[in-house]
């Protein structure tokens with residue numbers, strides 16, 4: 001019961017969220033407009049959690065502090081609701097901070113160099129990730145090819161939506177072919193998947209990274225273990 | 232043991248296909264040899280190359296009988312990628328042989344695989360870039376380079392391994408004549424210095440001079456008639472009007488007109504913007520200016536771009552043409568009519584794209600390097616098809632690096648350099664203007680020189 | 688385990704992870720906005736979508752680990768792409784993948800028919816629900832509500848991930864581009880038998 005009260009008190013996640021924001025101000029030059037845009041869906045989610053918890057919560061003990069029509073809202077309920085919402089905000093801000101400050105390729109290279117992740121996986125994932133912009137072009141190109149060949153030309157929105165479905169399979173088929181060729185290219189360059197003895201681009205870890213990683217792990221552990229404490 | 236590659240009674244077929252691609256093939260290549268593999272398009276040359284670097288049969292579930300030995304050891308006894316430390320490959324398709332983003336990363340990736348020490352990497356990267364004259368591309372993003380540039384980069388990536396065996400699959404097919412000539416020259420020099428074994432696949436041996444010591448022919452090449460210069464079929468009405476077309480970053484303002492029945496060749500150095508211009512004309516990339524008519528036929532440099540259906544026959548007939556069978560017979564596509572367009576040889580893919588566009592009945596057709604990777608037979612058939620169509624009034628704009636083909640087919644020539652259309656010329660004027668040719672990395676065609684010798 | 692994996696299978700897996708990472712992210716936003724109106728139960732209806740990559744990859748590659756690894760990578764890509772629930776998403780991916788993997792492991796990676804794929808979808812649903820129960824603080828909801836959530840999630844896992852995953856992979860097989868992967872090999876075997 002004590003643990004529950006501790007974990008569903010709204011202050012811990014709130015303090016945590018503010019902490020993340022402070023970190024963000026100090027350690028990175030983040031474009032706040034962009035940040036707000038990305039955060040918008042999470043604000044909506046947080047709000048969703050807030051009111052559903054108020055309405056559907058099981059634990060209805062504690063003094064009633066609000067009455068809206070038939071609905072009575074107790075202090076415990078309000079605390080739970082606030083706690084869950086702040087938790088959503090805290091976690092999403094943290095991952096956003098991570099996402100906006102980390103270059104994925106450097107991140108994978110670092111996983112391989114520092115944590116000895118298998119190069120087969122690391123390079124496999126990296127090569128796949130680098131196809132991201134190519135896949136976007138591919139989407140456009142399949143449409144263009146249809147147009148060039150005299151197919152398509154759907155007018156209304158519904159037809160266009162069905163058209164998108166017609167694009168998904170060719171796109172995946174294209175992905176399969178690209179994967180195969182990239183793998184052939186890697187193999188032809190002598191890639192065997194064994195650990196490499198030296199790197200051209202050495203990734204070194206700075207102070208900021210250490211702080212971020214430590215924080216990251218802390219949150220990860222926290223978010224995994226609090227469930228256990230609850231039971 | 233001096234055999235580096237040894238095939239003994241090798242037969243190979245792809246899964247799901249009944250036909251054996253290679254049958255009972257035996258040959259060997261010795262250390263330091265320069266061998267060329269020839270044979271008509273689709274006879275299995277590329278497949279053979281894939282067997283020689285151990286990508287097949289491991290990666291395609293193909294059925295192999297007989298033995299392939301590399302450096303005296305059975306090829307299957309190597310683990311994936313192991314033999315590729317000693318055998319470097321330049322693949323046929325410039326678009327699909329890279330795995331990293333920039334040229335430097337690609338080169339470094341190769342060196343890391345070979346366990347080269349870090350302080351040595353920088354030196355080797357600089358060296359190979361200088362050797363291949365590609366230093367300016369060091370930080371370029373590979374996907375944004377032109378076809379010919381990619382092909383040169385691919386060679387640099389192979390050479391940086393300092394391999395014992397170099398496998399080349401039609402390495403000149405997208406290079407402009409000047410670069411092709413230089414390529415052969417420095418490959419020659421390098422082979423003497425490093426005593427590499429070179430095995431190349433090639434249709435057009437004339438570009439290589441006497442580079443090769445020996446040739447292995449996979450299939451009897453049918454004798455194809457020599458191309459003859461065609462008669463001009465220009466009519467008076469304009470059919471392609473290009474007015475001030477321009478892209479934001481590279482292509483400068485372009486204006487020209489082609490008439491009905493006119494065949495124009497667009498030529499220029501690698502990376503001069505030929506493909507970019509064609510794409511802009513088809514509105515595949517954003518551009519300003521006006522093009523008449525709106526709907527153009529287009530055969531892209533990478534033919535796969537066009538493919539939408541599940542077999543070659545549907546692909547050719549997609550536009551609803553009525554002479555599909557006839558077209559497929561002439562371009563030798565009947566044997567693969569039921570294959571998937573993505574699972575045929577490179578030359579075949581290109582012919583599928585060409586056939587599809589020719590049956591579509593468009594009035595103006597743009598072709599981006601339709602000649603690359605075609606054998607003599609296919610080239611001659613292509614020539615005749617274009618000729619017939621032009622006589623019926625279709626207008627063609629053809630990008631090619633093949634000077635003989637250009638000489639025989641062109642009514643007029645558009646030259647490009649550095650994103651700028653230098654101008655539209657009468658074909659005959661261009662071949663005699665040495666400075667103009669030199670500026671655009673072109674060489675006078677052989678047919679032309681022979682004729683001049685006769686006159687002299 | 689890595690030894691038996693071909694490079695092209697790994698790259699395929701990660702490319703699919705990228706494609707579906709994008710799809711997942713789109714659905715996350717759809718779910719987020721929807722959830723803002725009808726509450727967390729909105730996610731349950733579409734939850735199956737988030738298991739689909741593990742089922743597609745396993746169905747195509749058929750090697751131990753294909754489900755867990757692909758799902759984890761997809762989750763990681765989703766995080767790397769810029770805006771996800773949180774770093775713990777990687778962990779949820781792992782758990783979801785394990786759910787599907789457990790079902791495939793139970794058949795010793797021998798059966799890949801529709802029922803097994805549906806079960807795999809259900810496996811992911813159950814694993815992810817148990818995990819979510821502790822993590823998401825479902826404990827505060829009434830039991831009936833929680834049971835409803837579980838029921839919808841299982842249905843969604845079975846249909847969207849199991850049936851949907853099979854449909855996508857079969858569509859892909861028909862394009863002929865999956866030559867050289869286990870799925871084509873088995874089709875040939877069935878045809879011969």
Ligand SMILES: Nc1ncnc2c1ncn2[C@@H]1O[C@H](COP(=O)(O)OP(=O)(O)OP(=O)(O)O)[C@@H](O)[C@H]1O
Nearest residue numbers: 245272273274275276277278574575576577578579
């Ligand atoms: N992935 C594949 N699956 C099935 N069949 C294939 C595949 N690739 C090629 N083929 C078929 O195998 C034959 C040989 O193809 P290959 O690519 O080796 O020809 P090639 O001699 O290199 O031709 P080109 O000069 O046109 O490049 C062709 O008939 C082709 O249709």
Ligand SMILES: Nc1ncnc2c1ncn2[C@@H]1O[C@H](COP(=O)(O)OP(=O)(O)OP(=O)(O)O)[C@@H](O)[C@H]1O
Nearest residue numbers: 375376377378379380481501502503504505506507
């Ligand atoms: N997708 C792209 N994005 C950005 N730049 C590109 C792209 N494709 C080509 N370029 C650049 O535009 C220039 C012209 O390329 P283009 O492909 O038109 O050359 P090209 O004349 O067709 O050469 P080639 O004979 O080698 O095919 C090159 O400098 C190239 O680097």
Ligand SMILES: [Mg+2]
Nearest residue numbers: 277323576577
């Ligand atoms: Mg070939």
Ligand SMILES: [Mg+2]
Nearest residue numbers: 377378506532
């Ligand atoms: Mg080009």
